[in-house]
Structure formats: structure tokens, C-alpha cells
Amino acid sequence: MIVAKLIDTTLCIGCKACEVACQEWNDQEYTMGTFDGSYQTKPELEANFWNLIKFNEVEKDGATSWLMSKYQCMHCADAGCLAACPAPGAIVPLANGTIDFVHENCIGCGYCITGCPFDVPRLNSTTKKAYKCTLCSDRTAVGLEPACIKTCPTNCLTFGERDELLRMAETRTVELKADGFADAGIYNPQGVGGTNVLYVLKHASEPEQYGLPKDPVIPWTVSLWKGPIKWMGMLMFWGTIFGAFFHFVIYGPQDPEKHGHPRDAEEEPSEKP
Amino acid sequence: MKNLEMEIRIPRFDAYERVMHWMAALSFFYATLTGLALWSPKLYWIATVLGGGYHVRGSHPWVGVVFAVVMGVMARRWAAGMRLDADDRVWLTRMHKYATHDHAALPPSGQFNAGQKMLFWTQMAATLALFVSGFVLWFPEWMPRSLRLLSIAAHPLAAIGSITSILVHVYMGTAAVPHSMRAMLRGYVVQDWARFHHPKWYKTWRASNDV
Numbered sequence: 001m002i003v004a005k006l007i008d009t010t011l012c013i014g015c016k017a018c019e020v021a022c023q024e025w026n027d028q029e030y031t032m033g034t035f036d037g038s039y040q041t042k043p044e045l046e047a048n049f050w051n052l053i054k055f056n057e058v059e060k061d062g063a064t065s066w067l068m069s070k071y072q073c074m075h076c077a078d079a080g081c082l083a084a085c086p087a088p089g090a091i092v093p094l095a096n097g098t099i100d101f102v103h104e105n106c107i108g109c110g111y112c113i114t115g116c117p118f119d120v121p122r123l124n125s126t127t128k129k130a131y132k133c134t135l136c137s138d139r140t141a142v143g144l145e146p147a148c149i150k151t152c153p154t155n156c157l158t159f160g161e162r163d164e165l166l167r168m169a170e171t172r173t174v175e176l177k178a179d180g181f182a183d184a185g186i187y188n189p190q191g192v193g194g195t196n197v198l199y200v201l202k203h204a205s206e207p208e209q210y211g212l213p214k215d216p217v218i219p220w221t222v223s224l225w226k227g228p229i230k231w232m233g234m235l236m237f238w239g240t241i242f243g244a245f246f247h248f249v250i251y252g253p254q255d256p257e258k259h260g261h262p263r264d265a266e267e268e269p270s271e272k273p
Numbered sequence: 274m275k276n277l278e279m280e281i282r283i284p285r286f287d288a289y290e291r292v293m294h295w296m297a298a299l300s301f302f303y304a305t306l307t308g309l310a311l312w313s314p315k316l317y318w319i320a321t322v323l324g325g326g327y328h329v330r331g332s333h334p335w336v337g338v339v340f341a342v343v344m345g346v347m348a349r350r351w352a353a354g355m356r357l358d359a360d361d362r363v364w365l366t367r368m369h370k371y372a373t374h375d376h377a378a379l380p381p382s383g384q385f386n387a388g389q390k391m392l393f394w395t396q397m398a399a400t401l402a403l404f405v406s407g408f409v410l411w412f413p414e415w416m417p418r419s420l421r422l423l424s425i426a427a428h429p430l431a432a433i434g435s436i437t438s439i440l441v442h443v444y445m446g447t448a449a450v451p452h453s454m455r456a457m458l459r460g461y462v463v464q465d466w467a468r469f470h471h472p473k474w475y476k477t478w479r480a481s482n483d484v
Contacts, residue, residue, distance in 0.1 A: 084425070086311040087326045107326035109311065110413030114421040123414050128327075221426040229426060230313060233433040240437050244444035251374055253451050256469035259374040 002097040003140060004075075004162040004196040005149065006169055009210065010176065011156035012068035014053055016041060018148035018157065022051040025136065025147035045071060047124035050133040051148055054211045060203075069199070069210040070148075070157070073120045073133035075099050077193030080218040081132075083226055084115025097162065097196045098135040106130055117192060117216035135196070165198055172200050191217035280463040283478055285384075285456040293347055294457055300340035305436055307333040312429055334411045341404040348397055354384055355394065360473070361387035381472035388445075395438045402431035 019041055023030055028049065033042035039055045056067040079099045082091045090105040091112060101112075101121075108128035112121045121130045136146035144150070145159040158165060169186045176184035185204025188194050201207060207214055286294070307329045310320035320329040357365075360380035364371070364387040370378040371388065385393070406424035409416045416424075446453050450470070456462045467475040 086314070086317070088314045088317050090326075105326070107311075107320075107330040109330050109410075111410075111425065113413050114418065114425055119418065125414075128331075219422050219425075221422045224426045225429055229429050229433070233312070233429065236433055236437045237440065240440040244440065244449075247372065248444075248448050251372070253449055254374060254376075254470075255451075256465055259376045 002162040002196065003135075003160065004097065004165050004198055005135070005146065006158040006160075006165040006198045006200070007070045008156050008158075008169075008172055008200040009068050009070075010172075010200060010202055011154045012053065012070070013154055013156075014039060014055060014066065014068055015153060016053050017151045017153060018070065019049075019051050019053060021147040021151035022133075023049070025139070026050065026134075045120060045122055045132075047122040047131045050131065056210055058209050067201075067203070067210050069212065070197075071120075071211060072148075072197065073099065073135070074118050074192070075133075075135055075196035076117075077195070078218065080115035080117050080192065080222065081112035081121055082115075083218050084111040084222045086111060094137060096140065098137050098140065100134055100137050101130060101132060103127075103129050103131075115219065115222045117213060117218065162196060162198075169198055169200050173204075176200070176202060187212055189213070189216050191215050280465075282461040283464060283467050283475070284460060285462045285467075286460050288460065290350060291457060291460055293343060293350065297340060297343045297347060300336050300343060301435075301439065303336045304333060304340055305432075305439075307336070308432055312432075334407060337403065337407050341400055344397065344400045351385075351393060352397075355390045357387060357390055358383070361390060364388075365391070376469070382470065382474070383477075384471055384474040386471065392438055392442055396435060399431045399435035399438075402427060403435065406431065 022028070031046065031048065036043060038057075040053065042049060042052060045052050050072060052071040054069045054071050056069060058065055058067050075098055077097070079091070079093065082093060082099060085091045086109060087105055087107045090102055090107065092100050092102055094100055106129040108123060108130065110121075110123050110130060112130050113119070113123070121132045123130050136144070136148075139146055149157045149159040158168065166186070166188070169188075173184050173186060181202045183203050183205050185201060187199035187201050187204065187207055187210075199207075199210070199212070201210060203209055306319050307323060309316045310318075310323070310326070310329060311333070317326065320326045323329055324332075360382070363380045364382065367378055367380075368388065370376070371386075406428040409420045409424040410428060413421055446457065452462065452466050453470075464475070467478065
């Protein structure tokens with residue numbers, strides 16, 4: 001069974017209880033951020049801050065409005081962090097769809113940050129390892145819902161079976177459209193095979209307004225490295241090794257006594273083409 | 274070759290060049306092994322053997338810096354002598370003659386033949402690419418995403434070019450050209466060898482040494 005989170009952004013009131021719950025459950029030390037005139041707790045995710053409510057201030061129809069979004073790991077079906085990770089066992093896709101980081105296997109290269117189309121993982125400068133939302137895998141494993149879900153006071157957040165949540169999201173979209181939000185829809189980007197964090201957006205055709213990429217995919221340079229470059233490299237390495245070996249078998253070493261001398265620079269000038 | 278004791282020894286690489294070369298070789302060897310380990314999960318066992326992935330992630334960039342610095346020293350020492358002359362350009366068009374031991378068809382080489390010169394420039398270009406892209410990958414949290422995305426593909430590409438040409442270099446320096454290893458280990462070659470492989474260089478040596 002694939003589990004997921006559904007985030008109905010239209011119901012978020014920006015209380016940030018989910019941020020607190022995340023910090024508490026995961027026993028994170030809070031580090032002071034920078035105040036930049038926004039209601040947002042921090043400008044960005046941090047290695048010890050995995051769940052950020054973004055207060056996206058957007059001008060719509062002459063009025064400023066907040067398009068709330070919950071910024072965290074999207075738990076992609078086709079995860080870019082996993083594609084880029086060079087350390088086997090450091091990033092593990094669980095059977096329930098969670099992408100979990102196993103820190104004893106993490107080597108701290110930070111490739112997951114580069115591979116992630118949502119720019120989510122962060123390196124801890126002390127432990128030199130990468131961190132992000134675990135979908136509370138230590139809670140879901142024993143049948144509990146993630147901490148952020150548990151604490152949400154407005155039912156903006158729902159946890160459950162993915163297919164069920166998609167049906168709920170459809171129903172909610174229909175409601176929103178009936179309320180006059182013609183552009184309402186679900187954010188479930190197919191470029192990464194769909195995500196296990198789903199959003200209901202009022203302005204689904206403009207996810208950028210929520211700080212969400214429009215069409216996220218695994219970066220093509222990562223795919224290039226993991227695909228053609230790897231094949232080309234293996235071909236060239238083995239080709240050269242076998243080529244050298246068979247060159248030796250066929251032609252043997254260079255031997256001045258057998259192979260005739262190059263024209264001696266002393267005797268005659270070299271021939272020009 | 275005839276009895277070595279009877280031969281006149283021609284100095285080919287001084288101690289400075291030999292140390293320089295082997296420092297480059299050793300750092301390259303380590304960076305290659307650890308790089309391959311991080312390149313493919315199938316080769317990750319190399320990292321395990323060399324102290325674990327976490328350690329390797331820490332050491333690979335530093336050894337890379339050592340390699341890049343030594344290559345800089347090497348460039349200072351050798352770059353001037355690595356320019357291709359007219360003979361070298363002809364040599365390159367007849368490389369297959371070299372591979373098939375038809376040496377009579379080749380123009381004479383100086384201290385380095387055109388193949389060695391190409392290796393030198395390939396390595397210099399690859400080192401520059403590896404150093405720049407490696408530096409970006411070293412500090413992912415400080416580098417712009419676009420540079421990291423570029424480097425994640427550029428670093429292995431440059432490494433493939435570099436490693437492949439070094440594989441050829443190792444073959445040439447060991448099995449394919451007898452006695453060339455002695456030049457880099459002990460620093461000298463004998464007359465016949467010099468005259469056969471590097472006639473123009475040999476001529477210069479002869480001119481200043483009365484034998």
C-alpha cells in the first residue's frame with residue numbers, strides 16, 4: 001500500500017503547528033532564522049528544519065493574497081535524490097512509497113541536493129550528512145500518522161492511502177470549481193512519476209506561485225551521468241584494456257633491432273608533407 | 274639491449290621530474306579508484322576497501338587538489354617542450370604506422386613524440402575540467418544549482434577521458450616500449466634507445482656531449 005499526504009492549501013491558515021510538531025517529534029534543535037519581513041519562519045528549509053510553511057505573497061486581481069504551501073520532501077515515485085546518490089543504502093525507497101535517508105550509509109556528498117528537482121535535502125555542516133522529511137517513517141511503521149498531520153487543526157493535512165487521497169482531492173477540486181475557482185486542481189507532477197505528497201491548489205495551472213516547480217523531472221545531467229556516460233565509460237575502459245592487451249599479443253613490444261629506425265634527424269631533414 | 278654496464282647512459286628525467294611524475298601518478302591512482310567507487314554503485318566496494326564511503330568522500334577532493342597542484346608543476350616544467358612541431362603533425366597523421374611498428378615511415382621525434390605530447394595536453398585539459406567541476410561538487414551547499422548540474426556530468430566525462438588516456442600511457446610505458454620505465458624510475462636511457470625513439474633529442478644530446 002502506497003501512503004501519501006494530501007495538502008489542501010486552501011484550508012491552510014498558516015498556524016505553523018505542523019512546523020512545531022515536526023521539530024518536536026524529530027527532536028530537532030531550533031536555530032534562529034533571519035527575519036526578512038515575512039510571516040514565514042525561515043526563508044528556506046534547513047538540515048534541522050524539514051517542514052516549512054511558505055507564505056507566498058501573490059498579487060491576484062489587484063489584491064495581495066497569501067498562497068500557502070507546505071514545503072518539504074515530496075517522496076517522489078521516481079526520486080531524483082535516489083538517482084543521484086552514489087552510496088548504496090543511503091537513500092531507501094520504502095514499500096509504502098516513502099523515500100527515507102539512512103544516515104549511517106550517507107557519505108555527505110550532497111548529490112541528492114543536486115538530483116532533487118524540488119531542492120529539498122540539506123547538508124548538516126556538523127555531521128556532514130544530508131537530511132530531509134522522513135514522512136515520519138518511525139511513526140508510519142507502527143500505524144501512526146506523521147506528526148504534521150496529527151497536529152493540523154484545520155484538516156488541511158490528511159494522511160492515508162494514496163489512491164484514496166487522490167479521490168478526496170478530486171472531490172475537493174470539484175467543490176472549489178463550484179465555488180468559482182475555475183483553475184483549481186491537483187498537484188501530482190508526472191515528470192517524477194507522481195509524488196506521495198499531493199496538493200490541492202486554487203491556481204493549479206500556476207504552481208510556481210506556490211513555490212512548486214511547474215514540471216519537475218530528474219535533471220537531465222543526472223540521467224546522462226547515470227545512463228550514457230556510465231555505459232560510455234565502461235566501454236572505453238574495457239575497450240582500452242582489451243585493446244592494449246591484444247595490441248601486445250598481435251604486434252608485441254617495440255624493438256629497435258627489428259622494426260627499422262625512424263629517419264635519423266642527423267643524416268637527412270625530415271620529409272614535409 | 275646489450276649489456277647495460279657497457280652502455281653510455283643518457284640522462285632523460287632528473288629527480289625533480291621523476292618525483293613530480295610519480296606524485297601525479299600516485300595521486301591520480303587514488304583519485305581514480307575512489308572516483309570509480311563513487312561513480313557506480315557496482316564499484317562502491319572499492320570505497321569500502323579504502324576506508325568507507327564517508328572517508329572516501331572526504332579524501333577524494335583533497336587528493337584531487339594534490340594531483341591538480343602537481344599537474345600545475347608539471348605544466349611549468351614541460352609545457353614549453355610539448356608544443357607540436359611540423360614533424361609531430363606529420364607523426365600524428367601516421368599514428369597507425371607507430372602502432373604497427375613501421376618506424377621507418379615516421380618523422381623523427383624530439384624529447385617527447387607527438388603521442389606523448391597529445392597525452393600531456395589531454396591530461397592538462399582534463400585536469401582543468403576535473404579541478405573546476407570537482408571544486409563545485411566539493412561544496413554543494415555553497416555552489417549554484419546550475420553549476421552543480423553541469424559538474425555532475427562534466428566531472429565523470431573528463432575523468433573518462435583522463436583515465437582512458439592514462440590506460441594507454443601505462444601500457445606504452447610498461448609492456449609496449451621496453452626500457453621506458455627505467456627512464457622514469459632511474460632517470461636515464463641508453464644510446465640505442467634514445468636514437469630509436471627520440472632521434473632529434475638524441476642528436477641534441479650528442480651535439481653537447483662528445484662521444
